[in-house]
Amino acid sequence: KNQVEQSPQSLIILEGKNCTLQCNYTVSPFSNLRWYKQDTGRGPVSLTIMTFSENTKSNGRYTATLDADTKQSSLHITASQLSDSASYICVVSALLTSGTYKYIFGTGTRLKVLA
Amino acid sequence: ETGVTQTPRHLVMGMTNKKSLKCEQHLGHNAMYWYKQSAKKPLELMFVYNFKEQTENNSVPSRFSPECPNSSHLFLHLHTLQPEDSALYLCASSQGSGSGNTIYFGEGSWLTVV
Numbered sequence: 370k371n372q373v374e375q376s377p378q379s380l381i382i383l384e385g386k387n388c389t390l391q392c393n394y395t396v397s398p399f400s401n402l403r404w405y406k407q408d409t410g411r412g413p414v415s416l417t418i419m420t421f422s423e424n425t426k427s428n429g430r431y432t433a434t435l436d437a438d439t440k441q442s443s444l445h446i447t448a449s450q451l452s453d454s455a456s457y458i459c460v461v462s463a464l465l466t467s468g469t470y471k472y473i474f475g476t477g478t479r480l481k482v483l484a
Numbered sequence: 485e486t487g488v489t490q491t492p493r494h495l496v497m498g499m500t501n502k503k504s505l506k507c508e509q510h511l512g513h514n515a516m517y518w519y520k521q522s523a524k525k526p527l528e529l530m531f532v533y534n535f536k537e538q539t540e541n542n543s544v545p546s547r548f549s550p551e552c553p554n555s556s557h558l559f560l561h562l563h564t565l566q567p568e569d570s571a572l573y574l575c576a577s578s579q580g581s582g583s584g585n586t587i588y589f590g591e592g593s594w595l596t597v598v
Contacts, residue, residue, distance in 0.1 A: 373526070401584065403586075405589075410591075410592070410594075411591050411592065412486065412488070412574050412576075412589030412591050413527075413574075413589045414486065414589070415586045415587070415588075418584075418586065458527070469540075472529065473526075474526035474528075476524060476525065476526050477526075
């Protein structure tokens, strides 16, 4: 069964600290993996997209890693800011036998950054 | 501003009401989507439209009726909803429906069914 699991469910850190969010998936056949940031009450916004051959991708203070062998991804946030408080959603896409793509969403990690 | 605009942002309706959610994208995309987001659950894909033709209906109850008059506009018509339908409804668009295309989400419409 195609699944995406994220941990932790929620996280509280102090401003300026680093943190790492985890995403484990059992999606097959894997096509790509995305991390989205969703501010409270707003729609998700794409942070990064990683394909099978990519191990690391950065977007400012956000760095995503992908280990296709262990089917794990992480999102590392450096020098956190109050504006990083949001839900972070991992999304894995699978290529179906019909030739179409299916997006499998994780439940997200709720991050709160305190001053 | 993601280029995908949803209205209304908040909607409260009774179980016998008929209402509609509207979505408009200004990105020139040809694929549009409706997603449902409930508390502590992953986003659930409801409908996919490619070039205004419905290409996916994810076993959504008939009380939700989508309409896509053109590639820029998408509606979700609601009638005889249940309280468990209360959720955030997200519209999204992408250049195509392939996996390499980034999906751009709107701000969502918060729906409460009373």
